[in-house]
Amino acid sequence: MxxxxxxxxxxxxxxxxxxxxxxxxxxxxxxxxxxxxxxxxxxxxxxxxxxxxxxxxxxxxxxxxxxxxxxxxxxxxxxxxxxxxxxxxxxxxxxxxxxxxxxxxxxxxxxxxxxxxxxxxxxxxxxxxxxxxxxxxxxxxxxxxxxxxxxxxxxxxxxxxxxxxxxxxxxxxxxxxxxxxxxxxxxxxxxxxxxxxxxxxxxxxxxxxxxxxxxxxxxxxxxxxxxxxxxxxxxxxxxxxxxxxxxxxxxxxxxxxxxxxxxxxxxxxxxGGKSPAIVFPDADIDRAISGTASAIFYNQGQCCTAGSRLFAHKSVYDRVVEGVSAEAGKIKIGHGLDPNVNLGPLVSKEQHNRVRGFLESGRKEGAEVVTGGNVPGNQGYFVEPTVLANTNRDMRVVREEIFGPVVCVQSFDDDDLEAVAKFANDTEYGLQASVWTRNLKVAHMMARKIRAGTICINNHNYGDPAWPFGGYKQSxxxxxxxxxxxxxxxxxxxxxxxx
Structure with a gap:
């Protein structure tokens, strides 16, 4: 970056x-x-x-x-x-x-x-x-x-x-x-x-x-x-x-x-939200990597729909982690008025301190910082786009809304859709989720099983004035x-x- x-x-x-x-x-x-x-x-x-x-x-x-x-x-x-x-x-x-x-x-x-x-x-x-x-x-x-x-x-x-x-x-x-x-x-x-x-x-x-x-x-x-x-x-x-x-x-x-x-x-x-992005093994992996990276790094991760919990099937997990980390490395950080910038600062000192606190918590609880995790420069409220691997649901970074450019990646090895949906629904929030697969049956069955107000298939952060937007549970x-x-x-x- x-x-x-x-x-x-x-x-x-x-x-x-x-x-x-x-x-x-x-x-x-x-x-x-x-x-x-x-x-x-x-x-x-x-x-x-x-x-x-x-x-x-x-x-x-x-x-x-x-x-x-x-x-x-x-x-x-x-x-x-x-x-x-x-x-x-x-x-x-x-x-x-x-x-x-x-x-x-x-x-x-x-x-x-x-x-x-x-x-x-x-x-x-x-x-x-x-x-x-x-x-x-x-x-x-x-x-x-x-x-x-x-x-x-x-x-x-x-x-x-x-x-x-x-x-x-x-x-x-x-x-x-x-x-x-x-x-x-x-x-x-x-x-x-x-x-x-x-x-x-x-x-x-x-x-x-x-x-x-x-x-x-x-x-x-x-x-x-x-x-x-x-x-x-x-x-x-x-x-x-x-x-x-x-x-x-x-x-x-x-x-x-x-x-x-x-x-x-x-x-x-x-x-709030803690939205899951679920990558199945049959997904277009290049498209899923690009899409899930955008899902978390867009708007500095300051989106209630941010794809902050990334679930990748064990057969594609390494490739997804490597790919999203590579996407993070391509990002240009800087002042929002610069038309070449992809990621600006967080909105305030308070938010900056909050995200930095989550990064420290993730490290202490054993998350692997694959890329990012630092504060660039000595001016402004900037945080590098960050990929945390080897995370689990007991970590604060997985349970709580960070509202910053930080994604927590977990693998799943169960092809039972009920079990996968249980991972996705294991949160007090229910605002958005995305499902990445070429299998239409899997896509639409998962859309029914996930308890969230908006479901995106092979995309994330979709919006349109005609599309009703809102959440389940504490969203x-x-x-x-x-x-x-x-x-x-x-x-x-x-x-x-x-x-």
């Missing part, structure tokens, strides 16, 4: 945005936090402070929720036609496309991810999400119901927006996770208070400007930057929020559930994307009329 930790120049649009004073968006106005407090935003590749944003807290959340309630109950948003709502959501995709390069640069600078990935996946994926979800505004239909009660009855249902929604998004895909939550909520007719992660607030604030440019009424989308324990907790606790949507760690997800109990607000959670509640997500943002009202 090669290392090039150099900060390339930033485009003029992104530079101009960084230079502006950053504020909260509440009721269509850009305002300071009521406390007047701010906090720094860091470039994780250089550890430089690149901006300051408001440290919003409960008082700011209260103001934002009140604005969202007014917009939902009595503002023009409450009377807008479905077709007009659809056009506004579609317009967000168009505006994002017009500013795609700027958003990719801001995401790479703020999060650390490679700018080429940000442009191809994060920005384009967000554009696609708004365009897909725009169509749902005119497709949220009820139905007439034939009933058996005596009398002349007209019984039917309506689908109505759930109301004011609090949305708390993570730092690993800041723009895309905002799009995953904003697009369906807006299409359904909800109003929103969005709280980006404190580590990566920049693209959310820039996107707030696009929301205003698109023509959304004041108060429909409000954006509060701040810390999770203050602004995030206030939003989850708020008695006038009808639903909270959260993406992040399982630990914080459990706190969200407790906070939501006060008014029994609806909750959807997309949480969360509910689904993002697809038609299923609209269940989170609508209520079903049943009406019975006696004639």
């Amino acid at each position: 090669t290392i090039a930790i150099r900060k390339p120049s930033l485009g003029s649009a992104a530079t101009a945005f960084l230079a502006k004073p950053h504020k909260l968006l509440i009721d269509g106005k850009w305002v300071d936090a009521k406390s007047g407090e701010t906090f720094p935003v860091e470039d994780p590749a250089t550890e430089e402070v690149i901006a300051h944003v408001p440290a919003g807290d409960k008082a700011d959340v209260d103001a934002a929720v009140a604005a969202a309630r007014r917009a939902f109950e009595s503002g023009p948003w409450s009377r807008i036609l479905p077709g007009d709502r659809s056009r506004l959501v579609w317009r967000l995709g168009d505006l994002l496309e017009q500013h795609a390069d700027e958003f990719a640069e801001l995401e790479a600078l703020d999060n650390g991810k490679p700018v080429t990935n940000a442009r191809r996946d994060d920005v384009q994926g967000s554009i696609n999400m708004f365009r897909y979800m725009a169509g749902w505004s005119t497709r949220l239909t009820g139905e007439t119901i034939p009933v058996s009660s005596p009398g002349n009855w007209h019984v039917y249902t309506l689908r109505e927006p759930v109301g004011v929604v609090g949305q708390i998004i993570p730092w690993n895909f800041p723009l895309m996770m905002a799009a995953w939550k904003l697009a369906p909520a807006l299409a359904a007719g909800c109003t929103i208070v969005l709280k980006p992660a404190e580590q990566t607030p920049l693209t959310a604030l820039r996107f707030g400007e696009l929301i205003q440019e698109a023509g959304f009424p004041d108060g429909v989308v409000n954006i509060i930057t701040g810390y999770g324990e203050t602004a995030g907790a206030a939003l989850a606790n708020h008695p006038d929020v009808d639903k909270v949507a959260f993406t992040g760690s399982t630990e914080v997800g459990k706190l969200i559930v407790k906070a939501a109990a006060g008014n029994l607000k609806r909750v959807s959670l997309e949480l 969360g509640w509910g689904r993002e994307m697809g038609k299923e997500v609209m269940e989170h943002y609508t209520e079903t009202k049943a009406i019975a009329a006696l004639h």
Whole structure:
């Protein structure tokens, strides 16, 4: 692997945005936090402070929720036609496309991810999400119901927006996770208070400007930057929020559930993962090596779906370990703004220390470091892509979510699919899994046996706006994307009329 930790120049649009004073968006106005407090935003590749944003807290959340309630109950948003709502959501995709390069640069600078990935996946994926979800505004239909009660009855249902929604998004895909939550909520007719992660607030604030440019009424989308324990907790606790949507760690997800109990607000959670990638002996091994390496090293391993548990049949185990290690060796590490970089820094010092702690734990518990395992350079939050062999389920690195570019490889020698599925399911998580085989029967039988919300066959980290995404077990509640997500943002009202 090669290392090039150099900060390339930033485009003029992104530079101009960084230079502006950053504020909260509440009721269509850009305002300071009521406390007047701010906090720094860091470039994780250089550890430089690149901006300051408001440290919003409960008082700011209260103001934002009140604005969202007014917009939902009595503002023009409450009377807008479905077709007009659809056009506004579609317009967000168009505006994002017009500013795609700027958003990719801001995401790479703020999060650390490679700018080429940000442009191809994060920005384009967000554009696609708004365009897909725009169509749902005119497709949220009820139905007439034939009933058996005596009398002349007209019984039917309506689908109505759930109301004011609090949305708390993570730092690993800041723009895309905002799009995953904003697009369906807006299409359904909800109003929103969005709280980006404190580590990566920049693209959310820039996107707030696009929301205003698109023509959304004041108060429909409000954006509060701040810390999770203050602004995030206030939003989850708020008695006038009808639903909270959260993406992040399982630990914080459990706190969200407790906070939501006060008014029994609806909750959807997309949480952690420890996803298995299973390579059968008949797989296209070259394709499996490339695919499973990407499954763990993509986005610095900071994916809830990361293929962090790699199971290879004993007959191909050595070849898979050697191949994935060779793929790791080809990776160029450096500043995310460098278009030639494949792997950027981890998002923060806290995350850097966490991953380093797992690497030390793996060594102590007897894992073999085949490649990587070190911290390159003396600046930035970088970790080498790492392959740990001879691992077992008793090790912390195998049981717990690392959220870094670290894969734990294990072999299996049983051709019984039930036994293989038992390995895959031996985790408290159940978000994604991948199966690598040429045998269609094996592929689809394994897909049925693995307890995970998304299964990939001969690929990993797949996503599409029409593909419902979410997990089993402690990987969360509910689904993002697809038609299923609209269940989170609508209520079903049943009406019975006696004639």
